[in-house]
Amino acid sequence: MQTITLNNGVKIPQLGYGTAAIGGWQADNDYVKDTILKAIELGFRHIDTASLYGNERSVGRAIQESGIPREEFFVTTKVWHTEQGAANTVHAFDRSRERLQMEYLDLYLIHWPYPEKTQETWTEMEGLLDDGLIKSLGLSNFRASDITDLLSYARHKPVYNQLELHPYFTQKELADFCTAHDIAVSCWSPLGTGEWNDTPKDEKPILDAAIAEIAAKHNVSAVQVILKWNLQSGRIVIPKSETPKNMASNLDLDGFTLDAQEITRIGSLDKGKRFGGDPDHVHDNAMAQIVPA
Numbered sequence: 001m002q003t004i005t006l007n008n009g010v011k012i013p014q015l016g017y018g019t020a021a022i023g024g025w026q027a028d029n030d031y032v033k034d035t036i037l038k039a040i041e042l043g044f045r046h047i048d049t050a051s052l053y054g055n056e057r058s059v060g061r062a063i064q065e066s067g068i069p070r071e072e073f074f075v076t077t078k079v080w081h082t083e084q085g086a087a088n089t090v091h092a093f094d095r096s097r098e099r100l101q102m103e104y105l106d107l108y109l110i111h112w113p114y115p116e117k118t119q120e121t122w123t124e125m126e127g128l129l130d131d132g133l134i135k136s137l138g139l140s141n142f143r144a145s146d147i148t149d150l151l152s153y154a155r156h157k158p159v160y161n162q163l164e165l166h167p168y169f170t171q172k173e174l175a176d177f178c179t180a181h182d183i184a185v186s187c188w189s190p191l192g193t194g195e196w197n198d199t200p201k202d203e204k205p206i207l208d209a210a211i212a213e214i215a216a217k218h219n220v221s222a223v224q225v226i227l228k229w230n231l232q233s234g235r236i237v238i239p240k241s242e243t244p245k246n247m248a249s250n251l252d253l254d255g256f257t258l259d260a261q262e263i264t265r266i267g268s269l270d271k272g273k274r275f276g277g278d279p280d281h282v283h284d285n286a287m288a289q290i291v292p293a
């Protein structure tokens with residue numbers, strides 16, 4: 001599995017497996033565990049979860065049942081909005097670690113920016129990293145202003161910012177800002193097919209005519225083209241799939257290469273169209289979401 005080296009020297013598999021809402025929102029049961037186990041059996045070693053997804057137990061159980069040594073996995077989880085701040089972050093991390101049944105996390109992210117709490121949260125996370133309980137610290141949905149602010153006091157630089165990024169929402173300016181600061185870009189809802197709002201399915205990038213044309217030329221699927229566009233652009237990408245055929249196809253990206261013109265063409269499909277939450281407006285909704293015990 002192709003890796004990239006983060007700014008702290010840690011290697012991360014560029015292709016990961018997203019776990020949000022497998023089997024339904026916050027489901028945490030044998031179906032979720034078996035689905036993740038299938039993804040592992042097919043080859044995924046980088047797994048993205050979050051306390052809010054409510055499925056950390058299933059992630060931990062799948063990894064244990066796989067029989068594959070823990071060190072071969074790269075596991076990311078995230079601290080939720082209501083868990084931020086000096087008094088909460090360490091406890092939130094302990095709860096995640098307990099549910100995951102893991103001694104350490106590879107990457108711990110702040111799920112959404114909460115500027116009034118970010119410094120306290122980050123400082124707590126830095127303590128956990130100093131204690132060896134986390135290998136790398138990162139961000140999710142952080143804007144350039146949030147990152148600039150954080151860099152003014154961070155002892156440990158974030159390695160990574162996980163953003164909604166797909167051909168209809170390329171976030172070029174923010175992605176370039178991250179790259180200029182040596183912060184890797186990871187793409188959530190990379191297929192633009194996540195069901196985080198009411199956008200009709202036929203307006204999603206996997207049905208885009210230009211992508212279909214590129215896919216036909218390479219004899220691959222539109223999904224494979226989108227994933228490859230991210231990999232060749234140096235980004236990390238974490239598609240979610242519950243369908244084994246789709247999981248296998250998402251892992252099968254080595255047999256073709258997009259040329260520079262195709263990469264530019266996909267990038268130019270941007271419509272500035274978010275399918276998910278907006279960090280400028282997420283706060284009240286995020287505070288209302290409950291992390292399952």
Ligand SMILES: NC(=O)c1ccc[n+]([C@@H]2O[C@H](COP(=O)([O-])OP(=O)(O)OC[C@H]3O[C@@H](n4cnc5c(N)ncnc54)[C@H](OP(=O)(O)O)[C@@H]3O)[C@@H](O)[C@H]2O)c1
Pocket residue numbers: 017018019020021048049111140141162163187188189190191192193194195196223224238239240241242243245246247249250276
């Ligand atoms: N940081 C954040 O705020 C944030 C927000 C949202 C998501 N995320 C992370 O990003 C991950 C991915 O995002 P997402 O789940 O929203 O959306 P996504 O990965 O863009 O899309 C998932 C959808 O695409 C389908 N799909 C996957 N592979 C396919 C293939 N080869 N052919 C056809 N359809 C395919 C899946 O169906 P099947 O299941 O049937 O294959 C599912 O309906 C999440 O699971 C989560 O880990 C992070």
